[in-house]
Amino acid sequence: MEDTTNLSPKADASLYNGQPSDTGLSCPSVGFTSRTPSISDDVRYGVSVENVPAGNKRWFVLRVSYGRIDKAKTFVKAKGMECYVPLQYKEVRKQGxxxxxxxxxxxxxxxxxxxxEQxxxxxxxxxxxxxxxxxLLSYFFNHTIHxxxxxxxxxPLIIRDEAMNNFIRLTSIKNPHIIPVTSNNIQFKLGDNVVVTEGEFKGVHGRVARIAGQQRVIVELFDGCLVATAYVPKEAMKKIMIKDIENILL
Known part of the structure; x- marks a missing residue:
């Protein structure tokens, strides 16, 4: 674990956001059908990545072998590529x-x-x-299409820039109440699509759900991979239509 005692409330939005260690857990899944348009059209409609124009960057999801996140990040950066490893923050007290x-x-x-091709x-x-x-690394495949x-x-699974920007916006906030979602801590079916209009989560969009007794916004990066904000009051949300999600200014 990395000790970051004097963290500011929000993280730098840099893609290089720390040196975490791998616990070997897989991405959480709650089994809901995705309603967030996060997967790239190049993948959703079965277009092979070999057909993506040269130099056209995409967000690829790669698996990391157990316990080797630090090594994977160093390896990718040494190749001159951007990478992002989202972190979870936990408050502890030590010697007061x-x-x-x-x-x-x-x-x-x-x-x-x-x-x-890169x-x-x-x-x-x-x-x-x-x-x-x-x-060290391997493709995370999109098993919903061929x-x-x-x-x-x-x-390979590819994430839309808009969805990745939203995910980075949420997970770069150093709030210990941001959590991955599992079927055990979600208490009712995901509801309205909303955008947070004020507070530290302003600009984050997702679906409303109640988790651990609190109203939160769930960001779904891809089918079955969900992360929840901390508590967000009703007055700090605005309902949006699915067709309007990609028009939100990120």
């Missing part, structure tokens, strides 16, 4: 002083912003060492 410790929010995943080259260089059982050029295979 409040401290904030960080752990990975989604400890088995790293998000890489690059062109398809990611392919990254994974090609991602060799299994003699003392390791698996490669590739047009190979119907027996799924394409």
């Amino acid at each position: 002083k409040k401290r904030i410790l960080t752990t990975p929010l989604l400890p088995s995943l790293i998000f890489v912003h690059a062109a398809a 990611v392919e080259a990254l994974l090609h260089d991602n060799k299994v060492m003699a003392n390791e059982n698996s490669p 590739r047009q050029d190979n119907p027996d295979r799924n394409p």
Whole structure:
């Protein structure tokens, strides 16, 4: 864990946001059907990543082998690529002083912003060492569709810029009450699509739900991968239509 005692209320929106350690947990899933348009059209409609124009960057979701988030981040950055590792912040008291410790929010995943051919080259260089059982990085596939050029295979999961910006906006806030959502802590079906209009979560958009007895906004990055804000009062939200989500100024 990283000790960040003197954190300001909000994090720098930089993509390079800390050096977390991997606990090996997978992305939480609550089993709801996605209503957030977060997956890139290039993937949703079965277009192979090989057909993405050269130099056209996308947000790729990559799996990280157990306990190697730090190494994965260093490896990606050494290749000159942008990456994002969301953190979770926990308040603890030690010897009467409040401290904030960080752990990975989604400890088995790293998000890489690059062109398809760059990611392919990254994974090609991602060799299994003699003392390791698996490669450092691998594709996180979109199992909801199949590739047009190979119907027996799924394409890599790619996230829309708009959805990734919203996710980064939420997870770069150093609030210990931002949590990944599981079926155990969500108390009723996800409700209205809203945008937060004031407070530290201003600009974050998602769906309303009650978690741990509090009204919160759920951001769904991709199907089954959800993160909740801290408590948001009703008067700090504005209801929006799904078709208007991508028109929100991020």
